[in-house]
Amino acid sequence: xxxxxxxxxxxxxxxxxxxxxxxxxxxxxxxxxxxxxxxxxxxxxxxxxxxxxxxxxxxxxxxxxxxxxxxxxxxxxxxxxxxxxxxxxxxxxxxxxxxxxxxxxxxxxxxxxxxxxxxxxxxxxxxxxxxxxxxxxxxxxxxxxxxxxxxxxxxxxxxxxxxxxxxxxxxxxxxxxxxxxxxxxxxxxxxxxxxxxxxxxxxxxxxxxxxxxxxxxxxxxxxxxxxxxxxxxxxxxxxxxxxxxxxxxxxxxxxxxxxx
Numbered sequence: 001x002x003x004x005x006x007x008x009x010x011x012x013x014x015x016x017x018x019x020x021x022x023x024x025x026x027x028x029x030x031x032x033x034x035x036x037x038x039x040x041x042x043x044x045x046x047x048x049x050x051x052x053x054x055x056x057x058x059x060x061x062x063x064x065x066x067x068x069x070x071x072x073x074x075x076x077x078x079x080x081x082x083x084x085x086x087x088x089x090x091x092x093x094x095x096x097x098x099x100x101x102x103x104x105x106x107x108x109x110x111x112x113x114x115x116x117x118x119x120x121x122x123x124x125x126x127x128x129x130x131x132x133x134x135x136x137x138x139x140x141x142x143x144x145x146x147x148x149x150x151x152x153x154x155x156x157x158x159x160x161x162x163x164x165x166x167x168x169x170x171x172x173x174x175x176x177x178x179x180x181x182x183x184x185x186x187x188x189x190x191x192x193x194x195x196x197x198x199x200x201x202x203x204x205x206x207x208x209x210x211x212x213x214x215x216x217x218x219x220x221x222x223x224x225x226x227x228x229x230x231x232x233x234x235x236x237x238x239x240x241x242x243x244x245x246x247x248x249x250x251x252x253x254x255x256x257x258x259x260x
Contacts, residue, residue, distance in 0.1 A: 004111025044091040046072040067147040078112030132161035134241040166253040171204040185226040
């Protein structure tokens with residue numbers, strides 16, 4: 001078990017929290033000895049400043065989505081619980097909050113936030129027996145009152161249907177992730193533009209964002225994956241759902257296969 005997840009579970013046990021949606025995050029922060037402030041921040045989504053005996057957590061009030069605010073609060077609380085003897089002042093941007101971030105402390109804070117907001121036992125229960133779809137991710141986002149992006153990463157980790165994730169920023173693929181032992185190999189496009197027949201490319205090229213009812217878009221296997229010379233694109237059913245954040249010019253492509 002990762003350190004971030006372990007620390008989050010320890011906190012919930014100490015505070016008697018089974019379902020975090022039933023406890024206001026500001027009360028959890030206060031109960032742990034920190035002060036939470038919400039105000040406009042420039043070039044930052046969250047900030048933590050450590051004092052000698054406490055800390056002040058500041059959240060950017062201009063974040064447009066409550067689910068995203070909750071994730072930022074939980075991320076900063078993760079820094080408070082795990083890194084108080086390592087850092088004195090820390091600012092988090094959309095880049096450091098990105099779940100693909102490889103920095104040790106940022107990864108731990110993201111894992112902490114994910115487990116605090118979406119405890120594994122509850123997340124698995126909510127997914128049980130349900131077919132994967134964009135609607136399921138939206139339902140989980142509403143259930144756990146957190147960002148749909150954080151839900152997609154959590155589903156990648158715990159969901160019953162394998163999905164692949166591709167994160168693009170400013171029309172460039174930054175990172176991608178495929179499940180262990182996944183049968184299809186990804187065409188590595190790191191630092192390149194998204195494929196021209198991808199939904200992500202449509203956004204960067206045309207600014208196109210599909211409405212909710214059309215967000216599940218069919219694509220070819222060869223769009224994101226290696227197509228073997230003996231394979232036929234018509235024999236596969238792949239789909240792409242893009243979580244688009246125009247404010248940051250980012251796209252998280254969720255790609256999955258449905259068996260015919």
